[in-house]
Amino acid sequence: MRILHTMLRVGDLDRAISFYQDVLGMRLLRRSDNEQYQYTLAFMGYDDMAHSTVLELTYNWGVNSYDLGGAFGHIAIEVDNVYAACEKIKSLGGVISREPGPVKGGTTEIAFVKDPDGYAIELIQAKED
Numbered sequence: 001m002r003i004l005h006t007m008l009r010v011g012d013l014d015r016a017i018s019f020y021q022d023v024l025g026m027r028l029l030r031r032s033d034n035e036q037y038q039y040t041l042a043f044m045g046y047d048d049m050a051h052s053t054v055l056e057l058t059y060n061w062g063v064n065s066y067d068l069g070g071a072f073g074h075i076a077i078e079v080d081n082v083y084a085a086c087e088k089i090k091s092l093g094g095v096i097s098r099e100p101g102p103v104k105g106g107t108t109e110i111a112f113v114k115d116p117d118g119y120a121i122e123l124i125q126a127k128e129d
């Protein structure tokens with residue numbers, strides 16, 4: 001077994017696709033409309049779905065915002081250099097919600113980014129070999 005995807009409901013699909021593509025460097029892997037149940041899916045990721053866990057962005061037609069509640073935590077993405085990643089994300093208009101630095105009580109270098117719908121994305125700096 002393996003984790004296939006995490007599904008996020010988004011209020012504006014093109015806005016979300018642009019963020020994950022242009023700011024976080026993912027590729028749009030598949031997009032599909034469901035006319036009967038009036039929703040569209042967009043699968044985003046860094047490798048094809050057969051080999052990597054991806055994001056499933058779900059747009060319910062006409063639903064432009066959600067109450068994210070307090071339970072959802074974050075999705076984590078590994079980066080080579082969290083400081084450089086944050087500078088690039090800021091230059092592309094992304095919102096850094098937690099500046100890069102060691103995790104509280106630890107040494108792993110992390111940062112947090114908010115996506116356009118307000119979901120938290122954690123950037124974790126890869127450990128040097």
Ligand SMILES: C[C@@H](O)C(=O)SC[C@H](NC(=O)CC[C@H](N)C(=O)O)C(=O)NCC(=O)O
Nearest residue numbers: 005007009037038039040041056058059060
């Ligand atoms: C492709 C696969 O990964 C899916 O997740 S599709 C499953 C399907 N999704 C939706 O209906 C999304 C729209 C829905 N209104 C929502 O916001 O979740 C699903 O959940 N189907 C339910 C079923 O019983 O088949």
Ligand code: NI
Nearest residue numbers: 005006007056
């Ligand atoms: Ni799904």
